[in-house]
Amino acid sequence: DSGVTQTPKHLITATGQRVTLRCSPRSGDLSVYWYQQSLDQGLQFLIQYYNGEERAKGNILERFSAQQFPDLHSELNLSSLELGDSALYFCASSVEPASSYNEQFFGPGTRLTVL
Amino acid sequence: AQTVTQSQPEMSVQEAETVTLSCTYDTSENNYYLFWYKQPPSRQMILVIRQEAYKQQNATENRFSVNFQKAAKSFSLKISDSQLGDTAMYFCAFDDSPGGGADGLTFGKGTHLIIQP
DSSP, X not given: OOSOEEEXXXXXXXXXXXEEEEEEOOTTOOEEEEEEEETTTEEEEEEEEETTEEEEEOSOXXXXXXXXXXXXXXXXXXXXXXXXGOEEEEEEEEOOOTTSOOOOEEOOOEXXXXX | OOEEEOOXXXXXXXXXXXXXXXXXXXXXXXXXXXXXXXXXXXXXXXXXXXXXXXXXXXXXXTTEEEEEETTTTEEEEEEOSOOGXXXXXXXXXXXXXXXXXXXXXXXXXXXXXXXXX
């Protein structure tokens, strides 16, 4: 158990819908990352937040957005869903001091199925 | 853009054998970090080993070790005395965040390792 929690574990929805995935980082971790794992694209970095602020952006679609709240949990919002959005979405967290590298600890993932 | 290439989609070895998974990467940075992650059937991502590019010594964690060749941009993972529980997808990953702060990881496509009894 990495200490990172993600809800829900599974989500089944229809095309055109909007969903929200939730992530709680490890206690003390200020940085949250979102990744998408799909058969077509493999594992891709989507976006990173650090202490409530967006820090880095990867291959995140405009239909997707994220935020990190004052209690440091994060939500990933996916809208106008398409079949190709079906994937495993991971959240990871790290401590993030500037002086040394911090390991990213991954949550168990949310399996999204778009029908 | 950074890229990570794993040229072996699948490998199969007998229990107790040694196996080496290959990984090459491309970057213009001089300081960066390399990782091997394991993803068993449970889908959990587990860090196996990591290597800082500025360290010449190859990292080792119990049965897992790496062969880091910076000039060749190669980062292979060796698993000694392989066990049935080593069966999993293995991903090579790379992070060249400026200043060493963690940033988004770039992953390879993965190698599916099967340990046969």
